[in-house]
Amino acid sequence: MSATDITTRDERLSQLLRNSKPGYTLPQAFYTDPEAYAFDVSAVLTRSWFMLGFEAELQEPGDYLSVTLGPHPVLIVRGRDGVIRGFHNTCRHRGAQICAEGSGRLPRIVCPYHQWSYDLTGKLLAASRMPEGLDREAHGLVPVRVELLEGCIYAALTDGAPDFEPFRVAATPYLKPYRLAGARLAHESVLIEKANWKLVMENARECYHCATGHPELKVSFPVVFGAGFRVTDGSRNAAYVEAMRARGMQVGPETGLWWHVGRYPLNPGIESVSLDGKPVVGPRLLDTGGEAIGGLRWATEPNSFCHAFTDYAFMFTAVPSGPQETRVISKWLVPREAREGVDYRLEDLTAVWTRTNLQDRDLSENNQRGVNGLGYRPGPYAPGAEELVIRFNNWYRATAAECLGIR
């Protein structure tokens, strides 16, 4: 779009945002309108950190992840020097996507169309049949920012994303006891949801709906939380907080505008999030000598939350794929030494979160249908039960305002 068109669109969105109330759901257009989606994928989301997966998926030089964020294909690859880098997954010749979505290993980055070849740092090595004078320096892959956090991979499409350091500093001590960098990807799933990504994320940011919506999850997960995982608020959790302190472990939560990390107790007598609350993997992910210490949750706006338990970790990410369509990508990490069929059964490992995801899909799609109607009015969030939704909403309002230049 031209500057003029973007101005028109942005004026409209600015006006809607200015006239809307914090603490309430967004004006209808933000959940329904193709132009608001275009704004999100070209502005809000290009200034954000996306969680993409784990270092454990890229063990060797040349190992890559290829994902598409909105319309933007992205490639994450480990170099010969061991460094993990990110690139726009688009050839500088005719614009073909270089690596198909998914993962794999490659010695060089070769476009399947006309075999333009790049090294693992994105430098153009060869472009057959191009004139001698082709400026190779000017035709390398366009870089994408990558940050690593104790084995987790985050990427940002542009330099407009916020400073990563505060999150890294705060989250590192929480994550360190889990051996994520040395773990192994046991399972990955992709779910298409017919709902705007912000409705998917609002759903993912509260457990107000869990008691009725997630019968399997609530067996082990403290669904009455959700209020920011501030376990210090409840007297019931005093013993947990005390036990963690005795270990020298922080409970948190600690937060920034776009991130959140904290520990929490599971339900009484529960060791892990599984159908029966018992660990589902033999070897332990957590280096505490087998002792369960509840759960660890870390989450980033716009699109991720993770939970780590004594035996496995779970990642949830929502990737926008249309005004009213979102792809939910989930990953399960286990200790590297755990053997499928021997140390764990995949069905047991994935049972709770798979069902939870499917239930959430139905809730989000139903939410979309209601939001589409003439009867939709922005509604109030519950200050406690929906605290993290309010945080998401505030983050979106702030980032959109910044993109729109109205802050």
Added chain:
Amino acid sequence: MSATDITTRDERLSQLLRNSKPGYTLPQAFYTDPEAYAFDVSAVLTRSWFMLGFEAELQEPGDYLSVTLGPHPVLIVRGRDGVIRGFHNTCRHRGAQICAEGSGRLPRIVCPYHQWSYDLTGKLLAASRMPEGLDREAHGLVPVRVELLEGCIYAALTDGAPDFEPFRVAATPYLKPYRLAGARLAHESVLIEKANWKLVMENARECYHCATGHPELKVSFPVVFGAGFRVTDGSRNAAYVEAMRARGMQVGPETGLWWHVGRYPLNPGIESVSLDGKPVVGPRLLDTGGEAIGGLRWATEPNSFCHAFTDYAFMFTAVPSGPQETRVISKWLVPREAREGVDYRLEDLTAVWTRTNLQDRDLSENNQRGVNGLGYRPGPYAPGAEELVIRFNNWYRATAAECLGIR
């Protein structure tokens, strides 16, 4: 959209409408353009009465119908006081759709997302985990207007719909002899048609195409009519008109800008619209002691027509679902005491209109394909054979002009 955007769109549509000729099909954009569709569902259709179904479907308190008009989910429910009310089917909390599309019975209206509960009058009863100070009066379900006419349910999304009374006054004596309020829904069907709703309705407003297009219908139905069902025009019908007068029954038709009602004779020797022209239901719907008196047709813009015969009634409604997609919802009513398999066979009851609907779907989709092309020119309606299409076209022109402020 902002006031500015709507102004731009509406200026364009106003210009097209002003430059177009009454008595001719509409300018291309009205049948093809996503913006014209947005105009229709947000303006023209929110000022219109939609026929939704029958009181007979809501026998008991808590019985409901959930339908979606364009993008707008709507809920119709019978209260404990027996009154039938309408609501936007969108929760005032996070905007979820409350009742899934279809029908059923419920003691209260409970949102499946976070269990906000409303009574059958739409009043908010409970919103767990919300602060004490929540203003319940301000968070009831948003009402939708409902009018009943001798057992038929009509709804309007806003107060912009026209006065219902003239239609009620005119139509009541025609409908009264049929016992619709006490009948029973025997069958319902939904058909997706890849055509703009106005093409579907133009097709539904004439029988110029019936002689070749509907071989089953033409056995019983006087397909040479269609010219406004003005049976008094043809000498052939003099006996029919005389017989009705002798009974003290009006023949009509009587009309308003957006409604039409009248009686007509079926083909010679025919008692009902069925494959062989004989009644398909044992018990009679009509309280004339078993004597056939032809058909009764009542129709409303934008989207319905109904026919009642001696033994059953048929409802056709077209619900826009996209710029070039429409859902046709049909219902068949029989006397409440009629037992399926004993007093009627469902296959016989539905044979003619089901085939007619499928034939009309093909005609409408083919119409859409032709209208999409560069060779499309607004064409002339036949003043007689397409009289009711001209009425639809005039109603649309008038309502659109009113919405656009160009009257």
Added chain:
Amino acid sequence: MSATDITTRDERLSQLLRNSKPGYTLPQAFYTDPEAYAFDVSAVLTRSWFMLGFEAELQEPGDYLSVTLGPHPVLIVRGRDGVIRGFHNTCRHRGAQICAEGSGRLPRIVCPYHQWSYDLTGKLLAASRMPEGLDREAHGLVPVRVELLEGCIYAALTDGAPDFEPFRVAATPYLKPYRLAGARLAHESVLIEKANWKLVMENARECYHCATGHPELKVSFPVVFGAGFRVTDGSRNAAYVEAMRARGMQVGPETGLWWHVGRYPLNPGIESVSLDGKPVVGPRLLDTGGEAIGGLRWATEPNSFCHAFTDYAFMFTAVPSGPQETRVISKWLVPREAREGVDYRLEDLTAVWTRTNLQDRDLSENNQRGVNGLGYRPGPYAPGAEELVIRFNNWYRATAAECLGIR
């Protein structure tokens, strides 16, 4: 759209085009944006010649082809006088599509909706139930321009298409030795590709990708060409050029802004494009007494290329069907006397081009995915290997500039 809206859109496209570099792929919006697609189908493509098929498909009076170009349904029909004419395939009454997509034979052109009848010259013959005063002259089918070239049928939607004569004059001597007008359609295929039509055509205009992308094609086809089929450039082809000259046959290529025709040698020892390089049809298409003379290629912007060999001819056309969707229609012509199962096996005839088409579909769809991303930058074409892509790109730039009034 109104003049105002078109102005806005066109200003944006003009600005993008002016700021872009010839010799490079187009700005992103031209490959991705719904508005650019609307511009293409309403402006660029309505001023272009489309290859639709062959006279051989319309042997008798009343034989027709019905195709849809973008949203525009078109009808090509042979009259009683033997003349082949084109019409917009849209009835002048209510705008229905008259002939379903495909081919067939009809005595008159009768709309299936209300039986308005036109003769084979498009004149309105009958419109039942219309008033006496209907001006039949004013309600004939809207004509489409048709040109024939040695058995090939080309059509243009408006008078804005360029002069056909230079192409006819140049191409006739090349095409004449092939007996296309008297041949027979042996096979036709349609392939849906999820890519903008310009990406499909860029793919179809080079063989830079053939060595790795088309293992079956490269057996027989000189994939190292592609550089404008200028066979005179390579010393390897001197013998071929000499042999053609000895026969009095031009080699070419000859070119206009939007057309290209030339002969070329197949790989050494190869007689036709087939899996093993041997002819796949017994009788010969080419009137050279059975002697192979390589291939003949003729191609037109925006959407076609054809190859003729000693035994068969192949047509490739790309028809836009959405911003990121294209229908590829291919046809195989054989000598009329060739009998399937006796003189040729359909599987052998179609093997190479069917596989090549499927491979090209994957390449084009992958190209689209990469072009959609934030990392897309217009990239440089190889001046030699992509000469015909540069020609396509230049043609598009010139035609778009003309439509936009910026030349």
